[in-house]
Amino acid sequence: MSFPSRDELIDFVYEEARMIDDGRFDEWLDLWTEDGYYWMPLDYKQEDPHLVTSLLYEDEFLRKLRVERLKGERTFSQKPKSRCHHVLSRPFVDEMDREKGLFVTHTPFHYVETRLDEQFLLAATARHELVLVGEELKIRLKRVDLLNSDAAFGNIQLFL
Amino acid sequence: MGRYSGNAASIEALIRPTQVHRDVYIDDEVFDLEMKHLFANTWVFVGHDSQVPNKGDYFATEIGRQPVLMARHTDGDVYVMHNRCPHKGTKIVIDREGNTGKFFRCPYHAWSFKTDGCLLAIPLKKGYKDTGLEDSEAARGLAPVGAVKNYRGFIFARLNPEGPGFDEFFGDSLSSLDNMIDRSPEGRLEVAGPPLRYMHQCNWKMLVENQTDTCHPMVAHESSAGTAVKLWESLDKPEGTTKPMAMEVIAPFMSPYEFFEDMGIRTWPNGHGHTGVHHSIHSDYSAVPGYFDQMVEAHGEERAKAILGENRHNTVYFPNIMIKGPIQQLRIFIPLAANKTLVESYIYRLVGAPDMLLQRTAMYNRLINAPTSVVGHDDLEMYERAQEGLHSDGLEWVNVQRLYAEGEDMDETAVENGTTERQMRNQFHAWKKYMTMTMGAAQ
Ligand code: FES
Ligand SMILES: [Fe+2]
Numbered sequence: 001m002s003f004p005s006r007d008e009l010i011d012f013v014y015e016e017a018r019m020i021d022d023g024r025f026d027e028w029l030d031l032w033t034e035d036g037y038y039w040m041p042l043d044y045k046q047e048d049p050h051l052v053t054s055l056l057y058e059d060e061f062l063r064k065l066r067v068e069r070l071k072g073e074r075t076f077s078q079k080p081k082s083r084c085h086h087v088l089s090r091p092f093v094d095e096m097d098r099e100k101g102l103f104v105t106h107t108p109f110h111y112v113e114t115r116l117d118e119q120f121l122l123a124a125t126a127r128h129e130l131v132l133v134g135e136e137l138k139i140r141l142k143r144v145d146l147l148n149s150d151a152a153f154g155n156i157q158l159f160l
Numbered sequence: 161m162g163r164y165s166g167n168a169a170s171i172e173a174l175i176r177p178t179q180v181h182r183d184v185y186i187d188d189e190v191f192d193l194e195m196k197h198l199f200a201n202t203w204v205f206v207g208h209d210s211q212v213p214n215k216g217d218y219f220a221t222e223i224g225r226q227p228v229l230m231a232r233h234t235d236g237d238v239y240v241m242h243n244r245c246p247h248k249g250t251k252i253v254i255d256r257e258g259n260t261g262k263f264f265r266c267p268y269h270a271w272s273f274k275t276d277g278c279l280l281a282i283p284l285k286k287g288y289k290d291t292g293l294e295d296s297e298a299a300r301g302l303a304p305v306g307a308v309k310n311y312r313g314f315i316f317a318r319l320n321p322e323g324p325g326f327d328e329f330f331g332d333s334l335s336s337l338d339n340m341i342d343r344s345p346e347g348r349l350e351v352a353g354p355p356l357r358y359m360h361q362c363n364w365k366m367l368v369e370n371q372t373d374t375c376h377p378m379v380a381h382e383s384s385a386g387t388a389v390k391l392w393e394s395l396d397k398p399e400g401t402t403k404p405m406a407m408e409v410i411a412p413f414m415s416p417y418e419f420f421e422d423m424g425i426r427t428w429p430n431g432h433g434h435t436g437v438h439h440s441i442h443s444d445y446s447a448v449p450g451y452f453d454q455m456v457e458a459h460g461e462e463r464a465k466a467i468l469g470e471n472r473h474n475t476v477y478f479p480n481i482m483i484k485g486p487i488q489q490l491r492i493f494i495p496l497a498a499n500k501t502l503v504e505s506y507i508y509r510l511v512g513a514p515d516m517l518l519q520r521t522a523m524y525n526r527l528i529n530a531p532t533s534v535v536g537h538d539d540l541e542m543y544e545r546a547q548e549g550l551h552s553d554g555l556e557w558v559n560v561q562r563l564y565a566e567g568e569d570m571d572e573t574a575v576e577n578g579t580t581e582r583q584m585r586n587q588f589h590a591w592k593k594y595m596t597m598t599m600g601a602a603q
Pocket of ligand 2: 370376377380381539
């Protein structure tokens with residue numbers, strides 16, 4: 001791949017969501033750059049991930065920890081396991097900066113997570129900042145803004 | 161009227177020295193009585209005054225189930241009043257915070273109130289001429305709560321006009337709040353951003369008890385903290401690699417029983433208490449460059465060392481908050497129903513201290529207290545299983561017996577082995593006292 005096409009960027013975003021829904025979390029971990037962050041702000045239009053609380057701001061170590069924990073023998077909140085389901089609207093390609101090698105998409109989506117008799121629905125928007133590492137697209141930043149980020153939630157255990 | 165209303169003896173019978181009856185967690189009538197008595201007779205945390213820095217700023221919250229609002233008045237003081245129009249009951253504000261200018265104006269018929277709650281004006285006032293309005297309770301404006309105290313920025317209120325005084329209620333336990341505040345070189349905290357809001361399908365007291373439950377971390381959090389420790393080891397970093405901040409935060413949850421035994425628990429009268437008398441899971445955080453020097457400058461070396469040498473873990477202020485002095489956090493366990501509790505987790509900036517401290521605090525909050533937090537998932541799973549399990553008729557009593565000693569006196573401050581359940585017993589002792597204080601004898 002020299003430079004990704006619009007369609008390739010869009011396919012990447014869909015494929016990522018499908019990996020999560022399929023529970024292919026180890027593959028999902030490989031989608032990120034080493035210094036990539038998975039960010040879910042707490043506040044509407046939050047700009048700072050450091051000096052106020054976020055719901056998530058996860059580096060490689062914390063993403064791995066999550067995935068390892070989901071497999072754990074003594075992970076009682078995952079007995080039984082949760083399942084999730086993404087419905088994406090077609091991603092907008094907001095930026096294709098070939099010079100910087102930076103590609104940005106904007107994807108409104110609905111997310112459903114279920115476990116036992118409970119199921120909940122979240123509406124969210126994902127912003128992917130993708131970069132080329134060698135020939136492969138990787139996620140440098142995935143920012144997920146929940147429509148109701150200021151609401152009270154029960155456990156959200158998988159990945160949006 | 162059910163079994164418990166107006167029947168103090170039946171409430172007292174729910175608490176035994178080493179056991180509590182499941183109805184304290186699952187019975188709707190007991191819950192209603194908690195709202196009516198316990199949350200009215202005690203000093204309940206309302207908010208921090210940095211949430212209403214300017215005149216006219218307000219913050220809306222609940223004391224128990226009572227909607228209240230706290231506002232900065234033109235005299236510079238913070239007032240707490242019921243969020244209910246004296247005309248026909250409309251809530252004066254429904255957003256969580258904002259600025260109302262010089263007065264509150266009810267959106268229904270435009271009665272207006274000063275920011276201390278006093279009635280300011282009524283449109284078409286002549287309609288009340290000779291009706292005796294001035295003698296009605298409506299004319300007194302937004303009903304104030306029974307008493308308010310601003311303790312170094314932390315606003316507490318007691319709903320009942322009569323009851324224990326603030327100092328009498330908290331006593332020496334205020335040393336934990338003092339330590340948290342003294343960690344600012346300027347002796348001041350400021351709330352940093354909105355709180356995490358985490359809904360729990362369990363009784364609020366399970367959360368309060370868990371704050372000093374030192375025998376669960378290495379078990380319930382093996383899945384999160386244990387996995388973190390293993391993952392870090394598996395990365396096989398060269399000797400001397402600095403641990404990431406996240407590891408510093410999460411790994412101590414896996415400390416062995418001896419660590420928690422040795423950390424100690426202190427209980428104070430009226431249900432307050434804390435873990436981490438000698439050390440805690442917050443003791444070994446790396447130093448933040450420049451901070452100690454600022455503290456020495458502000459307080460002198462000896463005092464700076466004394467302040468930073470305290471590493472209290474969780475301090476419970478009965479009935480429903482917990483603070484962590486060393487990392488400037490406050491969690492409030494807001495009771496919504498016998499089986500429903502909203503947990504809000506706030507963080508504070510140490511005014512004048514390096515940002516790195518706040519960064520660690522924010523990280524701790526999202527790693528441990530968020531609805532998306534792996535540690536939070538571990539805990540909530542246990543609470544919700546307990547809430548369900550308590551409906552089993554196999555047994556009716558919950559055991560809180562660890563390191564019980566006959567003749568325990570909860571009116572005495574005590575320091576004990578860090579794995580004692582004395583603080584839980586202390587809470588129930590206070591619970592009984594403040595539940596029955598205004599209840600009267602059996603009818
Ligand atoms: S209800 Fe508030 S003015 Fe009428
Ligand atoms: Fe816990």
